[in-house]
Amino acid sequence: MKKYDVVIAGGGAVGAACAYFLSRDTDLKIALIDLKKPGNASRASAGGLWAIGESVGLGCGVIFFKTLSKLHSEAKGEEVPVMRPHQLPDCFFEFALTSNNMYPALHREMLEKHGVDFKFERTGLKFIMYNEEDRLYAEQITQGIPHLADQVRWLDAEELKKEEPYVTDDAIGAIDFICDHQVNPYRLVDAYLEGARQNGVSLYLNTEVTSVIRNGNVVEGVKTADETFFCDTLINASGAWANELYQQATGRTMPVYPVKGQIVLSERMPKIMNGCISTSDCYIAQKDNGEILIGSSTEEKGFDTTNSLDKIQELSQGAMKCLPILKESSIKRCWAGLRPGTPDELPILGPVDGVEGYLNACGHFRTGILTSAITGQLMTELVTGKKTTLDLTPFSVERFEEAAQKAG
Amino acid sequence: MKSLKRTRDITPLPSRNFKITVDDQPVEACEGETVLSVLLAANYARVMENDRNVASGAYCGMGVCHCCQVKINAKHKQRACQTLVEPQMSVETLANRFKEEGIKHD
Amino acid sequence: MTSQTHDKVVIVGGGPAGTAAAAELARHGLKSVIIDEAPKLGGVIYRGPLRQTDSLPHLDDNLKRAMTALQTRYQAHSDSIEVKTQTRVLGPEGSNQLLLSDNSGLSRQPYGHLILATGCHERSVPFPGWQLPGVMLLGGVQLQLKSGLVRPGQRMALVGTGPLLPLVACQLHKAGVDVVGVYEASPFAKLAKEAVALLNKPKLTLSGMSMMSYLKKHKIPFKYGWGIVSAQGKEQLSSIQVAPYDSQWRAQRDLAQQVDVDAIGVGYGFVARTQLAMLLGLEHHYSKVSGYVPVLDEWHQSQNHEAFVVGDSNGLLGADAAICEGQLAALRLAWQCGKITESQLSARSTKVKNKLARIKKFRFGFDRFSDRQSGLLSLAQPETVVCRCEQVRREQLDEAIAQGVKDITSLKMRTRIGMGDCQGKTCSSYALDYLHEAGLTENIGVIKPRFPLDPIPFTLME
Numbered sequence: 001m002k003k004y005d006v007v008i009a010g011g012g013a014v015g016a017a018c019a020y021f022l023s024r025d026t027d028l029k030i031a032l033i034d035l036k037k038p039g040n041a042s043r044a045s046a047g048g049l050w051a052i053g054e055s056v057g058l059g060c061g062v063i064f065f066k067t068l069s070k071l072h073s074e075a076k077g078e079e080v081p082v083m084r085p086h087q088l089p090d091c092f093f094e095f096a097l098t099s100n101n102m103y104p105a106l107h108r109e110m111l112e113k114h115g116v117d118f119k120f121e122r123t124g125l126k127f128i129m130y131n132e133e134d135r136l137y138a139e140q141i142t143q144g145i146p147h148l149a150d151q152v153r154w155l156d157a158e159e160l161k162k163e164e165p166y167v168t169d170d171a172i173g174a175i176d177f178i179c180d181h182q183v184n185p186y187r188l189v190d191a192y193l194e195g196a197r198q199n200g201v202s203l204y205l206n207t208e209v210t211s212v213i214r215n216g217n218v219v220e221g222v223k224t225a226d227e228t229f230f231c232d233t234l235i236n237a238s239g240a241w242a243n244e245l246y247q248q249a250t251g252r253t254m255p256v257y258p259v260k261g262q263i264v265l266s267e268r269m270p271k272i273m274n275g276c277i278s279t280s281d282c283y284i285a286q287k288d289n290g291e292i293l294i295g296s297s298t299e300e301k302g303f304d305t306t307n308s309l310d311k312i313q314e315l316s317q318g319a320m321k322c323l324p325i326l327k328e329s330s331i332k333r334c335w336a337g338l339r340p341g342t343p344d345e346l347p348i349l350g351p352v353d354g355v356e357g358y359l360n361a362c363g364h365f366r367t368g369i370l371t372s373a374i375t376g377q378l379m380t381e382l383v384t385g386k387k388t389t390l391d392l393t394p395f396s397v398e399r400f401e402e403a404a405q406k407a408g
Numbered sequence: 409m410k411s412l413k414r415t416r417d418i419t420p421l422p423s424r425n426f427k428i429t430v431d432d433q434p435v436e437a438c439e440g441e442t443v444l445s446v447l448l449a450a451n452y453a454r455v456m457e458n459d460r461n462v463a464s465g466a467y468c469g470m471g472v473c474h475c476c477q478v479k480i481n482a483k484h485k486q487r488a489c490q491t492l493v494e495p496q497m498s499v500e501t502l503a504n505r506f507k508e509e510g511i512k513h514d
Numbered sequence: 515m516t517s518q519t520h521d522k523v524v525i526v527g528g529g530p531a532g533t534a535a536a537a538e539l540a541r542h543g544l545k546s547v548i549i550d551e552a553p554k555l556g557g558v559i560y561r562g563p564l565r566q567t568d569s570l571p572h573l574d575d576n577l578k579r580a581m582t583a584l585q586t587r588y589q590a591h592s593d594s595i596e597v598k599t600q601t602r603v604l605g606p607e608g609s610n611q612l613l614l615s616d617n618s619g620l621s622r623q624p625y626g627h628l629i630l631a632t633g634c635h636e637r638s639v640p641f642p643g644w645q646l647p648g649v650m651l652l653g654g655v656q657l658q659l660k661s662g663l664v665r666p667g668q669r670m671a672l673v674g675t676g677p678l679l680p681l682v683a684c685q686l687h688k689a690g691v692d693v694v695g696v697y698e699a700s701p702f703a704k705l706a707k708e709a710v711a712l713l714n715k716p717k718l719t720l721s722g723m724s725m726m727s728y729l730k731k732h733k734i735p736f737k738y739g740w741g742i743v744s745a746q747g748k749e750q751l752s753s754i755q756v757a758p759y760d761s762q763w764r765a766q767r768d769l770a771q772q773v774d775v776d777a778i779g780v781g782y783g784f785v786a787r788t789q790l791a792m793l794l795g796l797e798h799h800y801s802k803v804s805g806y807v808p809v810l811d812e813w814h815q816s817q818n819h820e821a822f823v824v825g826d827s828n829g830l831l832g833a834d835a836a837i838c839e840g841q842l843a844a845l846r847l848a849w850q851c852g853k854i855t856e857s858q859l860s861a862r863s864t865k866v867k868n869k870l871a872r873i874k875k876f877r878f879g880f881d882r883f884s885d886r887q888s889g890l891l892s893l894a895q896p897e898t899v900v901c902r903c904e905q906v907r908r909e910q911l912d913e914a915i916a917q918g919v920k921d922i923t924s925l926k927m928r929t930r931i932g933m934g935d936c937q938g939k940t941c942s943s944y945a946l947d948y949l950h951e952a953g954l955t956e957n958i959g960v961i962k963p964r965f966p967l968d969p970i971p972f973t974l975m976e
Contacts, residue, residue, distance in 0.1 A: 021857065022935035036923055036959070043927075119458060165511060186927045189927070194917060194918075194928075195915070197918050203918070205924065206920075206957035206958075206959060207921060207957075211713065220433070225659045227892055266972070267459075267485065267935065267969065268459045269505070269510070270506045270508075270509050270510025270511075271510045272509070272510055272511060273511075274511065276539060285798055287931075289930065290459070291906075305963045306606065306607075307605070308608060309620070312975065313975045316975035317975060317976065319972075320976065322976070324702075325765060326972045327972050327973050327976075328483070328484065328972075329971075330485065330970055330972060331966060331969060331970045331972060331975070332935065332969055333937075333964040333965070333966075334964065334965050335964055335965070378467045410557055413725070415666070416666075417664060417665075417666050418659065418663045418664065418665060418689045418690065419567040419568065419571065419663055420567075421565070421567075422565070422567075423858065438564035438565050438566065439562060439566070440566065440660060441565045441662070442566040442661075444658075444662070445564075445662030445663070445664045446566075446651060448658060448662065448664045448666055449662075449664045449666075452548070453647035453648045453751070453777070454750055454775070455647065455751040457706070458805060458903070459604050460904075460905045462645060462899075462905060463647060463749065464646055464647060464902070465646075465647025465649075466647075466650055466654060466658075467650055467651060467902075468635060468636060468653070468654045468668070468940070469651070469654030469655070469657045469658060469941075470558060470653065470657055471551065471968075472634065472635045472636075472939050473638075473902065473936050473939070473940045474563075474606065474935040474936045475902060476902065477935075483971075485935075485969075490551070491516075492553060492615040493601075498642075502688075514526070
């Protein structure tokens with residue numbers, strides 16, 4: 001039997017960030033328990049810190065919104081319309097941008113205090129336009145975010161060629177979100193974990209939480225195959241698997257479900273990209289080690305993590321269209337991650353009405369890497385009873401119950 | 409251009425053979441051979457320069473280690489041990505796209 | 515993209531195990547398709563020369579007989595066996611389908627029944643200088659002799675352990691190479707202890723003895739209890755340091771000797787090739803001799819998947835055992851498909867099982883003799899690269915372990931070991947041994963193979 005102040009279930013970006021911030025800012029006794037399941041999203045992620053890009057439906061969202069809009073139109077029997085930007089609500093912008101602002105300092109802190117480098121790179125995110133339709137789309141995006149005008153740069157074909165010489169000559173220009181950057185996603189997770197470990201967190205990796213110990217409406221701890229962990233607070237950071245733990249902790253269900261994303265990775269290449277790229281087909285990022293990462297599909301196939309040729313072909317074609325030099329390279333690896341999806345694409349954060357000793361830190365969908373830092377900070381504030389930096393009402397799990405009641 | 413001599417064949421090559429070029433030098437080869445065997449027969453030990461500028465030669469010889477990758481017919485990173493020779497094939501050893509491509513910073 | 519009906523049993527790997535399975539299936543009226551990456555059937559061991567030659571002066575009659583036997587076994591049933599050579603399996607695609615690549619592009623291979631006979635590859639042991647051109651794995655040396663008909667060097671030494679050492683030494687010598695020394699890590703006394711086990715295969719033991727006398731006759735030094743320390747050379751190999759090994763295979767560096775060579779073969783064992791089985795989701799467990807191997811029943815069928823795994827890909831027992839295992843899997847499958855009765859299955863398999871048991875007794879004797887000792891792990895110095903693709907140094911592993919890394923995935927994330935082009939096939943057995951040596955044995959995980967198992971040119975996606 002073990003006793004901790006806080007037990008974190010899940011060691012992906014979000015759980016690891018919670019462990020890091022809690023251990024940095026408090027003297028609490030903390031344990032993190034994680035089993036690497038196939039499809040864990042943090043390791044399958046692109047590592048984009050695309051705060052604006054993701055909020056306006058670029059990056060990882062491109063294929064998602066394409067798919068969504070297609071399904072929507074098909075359901076109504078309409079023709080698929082010209083793609084329109086899909087903008088997330090203001091609360092998400094704030095959540096994403098606040099988190100994004102934390103990375104430069106966090107990167108220095110990790111490097112100096114803990115000797116780990118998660119490869120933060122200032123890259124920008126360029127949306128590449130191939131035709132007038134794309135230009136219209138880009139204009140709609142920028143019109144939707146007037147308050148962020150100073151973070152957007154328009155590049156004509158010539159300027160784009162100068163900055164990204166390997167982008168196809170067919171491109172007519174780009175918009176660049178200058179505050180969107182990238183990290184190495186698995187190094188970020190690793191950095192949080194190493195920082196947490198150095199700060200005294202007990203890491204139980206390769207260990208599965210098998211059940212939650214509950215006493216009435218109080219969550220008292222968790223069990224693993226070999227041990228019992230009592231705690232004052234259980235943080236559910238179980239990614240696509242979060243609903244299982246939630247059910248055990250609360251007896252209710254919440255709508256967090258796996259959304260599969262396939263990713264294609266090239267061989268290591270010389271530097272051919274100065275920044276990250278999103279097109280209307282895919283996103284493309286050259287990582288710190290030179291590999292070109294192309295993502296990603298959006299599929300609801302349960303916990304299946306297999307790769308399929310059709311998706312790999314679509315992604316590869318989209319990337320080759322943008323960067324013809326890829327035709328001289330090979331696909332080195334493909335994999336699939338399971339994003340923890342929610343119906344409104346917003347995370348689920350904070351306490352649950354009528355349940356004590358339990359916090360949600362889940363449902364981060366496409367942006368767990370980007371928003372892990374703010375999530376870690378918010379959880380620390382909740383555990384220590386401080387006022388939270390952001391209003392968590394839009395992220396509470398009760399929103400789904402209210403929505404259900406309204407619908408009912 | 410001077411031809412490369414094959415000095416390490418265990419048995420004579422069949423009379424029906426053809427030429428390939430290795431680093432622009434013609435060398436005899438015959439149907440069925442791998443590029444690696446031709447390189448070894450012509451006394452080439454240093455075959456590949458990898459992405460991290462380390463030279464290597466054939467190591468596993470069976471397609472597992474990726475240590476004998478050469479440029480074949482203008483395509484980088486072809487495993488010499490897994491590629492069969494064809495007439496007029498052009499092989500370049502120690503070729504590396506990091507020397508040839510990429511954004512060059514001043 | 516072609517698609518075929520899956521009435522045929524799909525066999526991945528055309529070595530002794532795969533061809534034996536195909537032939538046995540044919541005997542019971544089952545058709546199969548063998549997929550092999552090489553241009554010829556036979557596997558690394560029995561593929562034979564890839565080019566035309568009038569003679570094979572360096573190969574012994576036993577090997578030539580076995581190569582012919584394999585071809586005969588296939589020829590007798592060639593009507594029932596489709597062969598796809600120079601074809602690679604990239605991984606599973608969808609359900610009950612494999613994605614293949616060959617010279618003409620990608621194709622899908624549906625399967626109803628699957629037999630994996632993917633063989634093994636060699637275990638790499640990093641030591642200072644092991645990246646120098648001229649340092650080759652022992653099987654790689656032999657493949658050049660047998661299939662390439664080329665001498666990989668003019669003046670060579672062999673280091674390692676096990677029966678392949680004297681065999682390759684003889685083949686090299688007959689091929690005209692100056693063999694300056696053979697260094698077997700285990701002491702002779704340990705071999706003598708296994709005499710009883712080795713008598714389970716008297717012919718093989720005799721042939722081993724005749725190889726030893728061949729080496730003696732040609733004054734090729736064969737040193738028991740010696741092994742590699744390091745390799746030197748400017749642009750390519752020019753010499754090695756060898757030294758006596760103690761019982762833990764720790765090199766006694768003060769007694770090291772320099773040997774001038776232009777190439778060496780290094781053979782400290784093999785690892786089962788299980789990447790495809792892992793991608794397919796077969797359950798695996800760790801074996802010290804063979805690395806991760808699938809969990810199978812007595813018929814070599816996976817416990818959690820319908821696939822069969824035969825030959826060295828489920829544990830290293832060599833070609834004769836691989837043939838037996840291929841036959842057993844085929845018999846079981848024929849029974850499952852209703853082609854033979856339970857009593858026919860039992861009658862035919864008993865003989866094969868008995869033969870397999872004898873081979874195992876012999877083989878386990880050699881396994882005990884060649885049981886690799888921890889001293890090998892300390893050949894690599896702190897600055898020695900242990901992962902060639904990503905150029906990860908041993909000291910990076912040390913640092914990660916000191917920082918609390920307890921499993922192979924974390925080690926990979928921290929150091930990039932195993933994340934290069936070879937997908938960890940070269941470095942992961944060392945990394946596993948290294949973690950074990952650091953006292954980390956439980957739940958350390960495995961470097962998971964990723965789709966595709968071989969790189970796919972982007973142009974094939976157009």
